[in-house]
Amino acid sequence: MPISVALAVTGEIPILEVAAPCEIFGVNRTDLADPWYDFTVCGSDSAHIGGWFRPEGSRSLDGLVRAHTVVVPAYRDVTRKPPADLVDAVRAAHEAGARVVSICTGAFVLAAAGLLDGRRATTHWLHTDLLAARYPEVKVDPSVLYIDEGSVLTSAGKAAGIDLCLHLVRLDHGAAVANALARRLVMPPYRDGGQAQFITPPVSSGRDHALAELLPWVTARLDKPLTVVDLARRARMSTRNLTRHFNAVTGTTPLQWLLTQRIYKAQVLLETSDCSIEQIAAQTGMGTAATLRRHFNRAVGVPPDTYRRTFHAEPRAADPVVPSRWLPVRFDTYPRTARPAALIHP
Structure with missing residues (x-):
């Protein structure tokens, strides 16, 4: 049976945080792994994506409890409490055995549901201080791209959600499949360093x-x-x-x-x-x-x-200019480690 992935949407949700799981889990890629994922969108009638789009054909949030993996994208205003119906649905899904994943400020939803108490977690570096202050039981790490705590996984902001989704593919289908998918997305299967390099x-x-x-x-x-x-x-x-x-x-x-x-x-x-x-x-x-x-x-x-x-803004004068079709980029390698999740510790 394919692994079921449910994307939880409610309120106003930024586009990129929704697009990443839709692209990785929602596109049929049975040529890479058969079966691929069984992807559904679960949300409320008030959900708006990016302030422009409303998801059609989505199931209610009650559908999260039947999913193997629940993905919670960012919500726009972290100064306000997460929607109570979303928090309750995410908590119920985890209690039913679901693997719960947050992208960007979706970590605030997981924290409100009590899923991050005593665990390491991350979110966008602009909001890590707020997450730590609001939920002191959470061990907030602002320096990493994502953190794998087994049944609960969190990622940093925006594009780091893609890194975490690829990590899930790697866990579910192996490094070869994740590397092949990364090639199609025109990105490395694993980025060096963490979000510390982006923090001002x-x-x-x-x-x-x-x-x-x-x-x-x-x-x-x-x-x-x-x-x-x-x-x-x-x-x-x-x-x-x-x-x-x-x-x-x-x-x-x-x-x-x-x-x-x-x-x-x-x-x-x-x-x-x-x-x-x-x-x-x-x-x-x-x-x-x-x-x-x-x-x-x-x-x-x-x-x-x-x-x-x-x-660097421009190529350095001392660096040779190489035509892009000859660039020595390799996407078929993966950092040698006993466990991919260890890569979250830079």
Whole structure:
């Protein structure tokens, strides 16, 4: 029997989060695996996709309880509680044995249903703080593309939903089928790193705090070997008092904030300049390329060279221009690991 997948739609739902599961599970691909999935849409009459489309022929939310896998896409306004009928239906489906999957802010629905208590989970990086604050029992990880907790799986924002759907295909039908499907979608079967590489570091706003003059002074001197003592001396306070103010203003320690700013400057230089890794290490106060690579990989989830290839605005002058039909891209390989779900730990 084919694996039954039910997509839960209610209220206003962004298009991309609906399109990903429809494309992967709802298109007949029996040439890749026979049987493919038995895909249905379950939703309320008030459902609108992207504010323009209304799903036709959908079943009621009660149909979720009969599905093997339930996919919960994002809902638009996370400042409001998720629809109660959707929360109840998702909880009932999980209690009946369904594998429940969320895309983007769909994690708020799973959390409201109590499915994420005591579990690791993720959502779009813009909303991870809100998810953690609203549901303190959830172990929120903002750095990954998706998390597999067995019967409950969550993904980061937008395109990360495609990554998670491919992961489900890999679990259900094997790596060869998932790789073949990825080729058809013109995407890699697994993306390097996590959503940490897309996160913009928080910047303190306003000038009504004790570090208002210090922070710009530091960011203008990231190439210098600054210490906590240097920062305290500049701020005319003790190191203990400085640490207290840093925690209040930035939510972290002086050294961690300094490292975050250096990583962010490295990201900007990798995106906008042709400086070598050694030059970027010097300009960001990292000292050596090895030190930059170690801290960058740990914070962002990918090496600086990989980040540059992904985000650099134009091809570097030193890189040869290769016709696209000759690009050495391989989609038939899969990172060697004992368990694909381990890939969520960058």
